[in-house]
Amino acid sequence: MNKVIKLANRPVGKPEVSDFDFEEIDKPTPSEGELLLEAKYVSVDPYLRGRMSEAESYVEPFELDKPISSAIVAKVISSNNGEFNEGDYVSGELDWKEYQVSDGKELRKVDPDGAPLSANLGILGMTGITAYIGLTEIGELKEGETLVVSGAAGAVGSVVGQIGKIKNCHVVGIAGSDEKVELLKTKFGFDEGINYKKTENMGQAIAKASPDGVDVYFDNVGGRISDGVYQNMNDFGRVINCGAIALYNATEMPTGPRVEPMLVQKRLSMQGFIVGDHQDKFGEAVKQLAGWLAEGKLEYSETIVEGFENIPQAFLDLFEGKNQGKMIVKV
The missing domain is CATH 3.90.180.10 (Medium-chain alcohol dehydrogenases, catalytic domain)
Incomplete structure (x- = not known):
């Protein structure tokens, strides 16, 4: 059967x-x-x-x-x-x-x-492709910038952070346990990690972990975590809206801080991202990811x-x- x-x-x-x-x-x-x-x-x-x-x-x-x-x-x-x-x-x-x-x-x-x-x-499938294309096509991550990743211990987030380190960026990951935060730093090479479940003021925690501000935010989560990151974005920063798992099961329309003043004052770019819109880049992404994996640059x-x-x-x-x-x- x-x-x-x-x-x-x-x-x-x-x-x-x-x-x-x-x-x-x-x-x-x-x-x-x-x-x-x-x-x-x-x-x-x-x-x-x-x-x-x-x-x-x-x-x-x-x-x-x-x-x-x-x-x-x-x-x-x-x-x-x-x-x-x-x-x-x-x-x-x-x-x-x-x-x-x-x-x-x-x-x-x-x-x-x-x-x-x-x-x-x-890593060689849709999650790895999502990480690569999101950073290169939407985030336009540049060497030496500060990258913050929510859902950082997940399939996409862990690859995002590693690509950030390959590009010599300062990388901060947000996850939901001390064990996951330790994994981010020891296995995936993140510079800093934040356990959001033990953090009352996300804005302050992001500021401490990102002393030069945030240039690119790869958002897999949404909600109050993202509210804290927005406060620390640098001028002309880029936000990649890849997911919002914190809100997927909401039964009412969630409300939060209004981001429009920050978008204007800091000239931020915020874009929703669906990897399926970039199928012409899939071959390039898999080739690069496979190369980094073979070279031992990705875990x-x-x-x-x-x-x-x-x-x-x-x-x-x-x-x-x-x-x-x-x-x-x-x-």
């Missing part, structure tokens, strides 16, 4: 396991031009929360009683497609199914010998949960900060 995970309900506030539905269906058979895939590693990411609601967004919402999808590394079990052979490994946006067929479009082959397969969902962390049935819980654990680096489910 073939297990599949569907969206059972549209969550209100924080999602629960009951919002997901498990079913067993027949294993499919590939037709001409198709290939049969077996899921090996499944990526769970905060942005999936937005697709569970019907709110207008940059991507279509998931449909009720239909499979959820995310980035997956899969093995080709059989192929009727000349572009792929049995035994190949591929990655792409695929359904949460143990087995599925594909026409091969939008899939890319991955080398199982070049790096661990799971790395193609993290990465993964939190790997085992078992197809644990995909929903792994997703929920993201909102409790239970991951270090990329959260991945090994099927």
